[in-house]
Amino acid sequence: MEDEFAGQNFESTGNVIKDEAAGFNPGLIVLLLVGGLLLIFIVGNYVLYYQAQKTLPPKKKKPVSKKKMKRERLKQGVSAPGE
Incomplete structure (x- = not known):
């Protein structure tokens, strides 16, 4: 009885080893x-x-345009030169 059990266990182990040695998964x-x-x-x-x-x-x-510079100065409260 022990021999049969040992034989089956050995066979199943052999199959597992064969499956793992098949190669890499393509995925x-x-x-x-x-x-x-x-x-x-x-x-x-x-x-x-x-x-x-x-x-x-x-x-x-x-370059900043003259118009924009004038507008910025007026926002800050500094009078534009020439006015």
């Missing part, structure tokens, strides 16, 4: 591939952005 391979490509894309963009910030000159501000 896992696709997930790792897509995740790796996404990670490379994000890191690459960060590196390019960092490099561009170091090498590109700062943006020039648009």
Whole structure:
């Protein structure tokens, strides 16, 4: 009776080992591939952005029009020159 039980237990263990050695799950391979490509894309963009910030000159501000300057001075209570 013990031999039969031991034999069945050994057979079931052998089947489990066979199933695990079958290979990777295809879904896992696709997930790792897509995740790796996404990670490379994000890191690459960060590196390019960092490099561009170091090498590109700062943006020039648009010149403020005379009309806007006059309006700003009037809001602050300072009279515009020539008035």
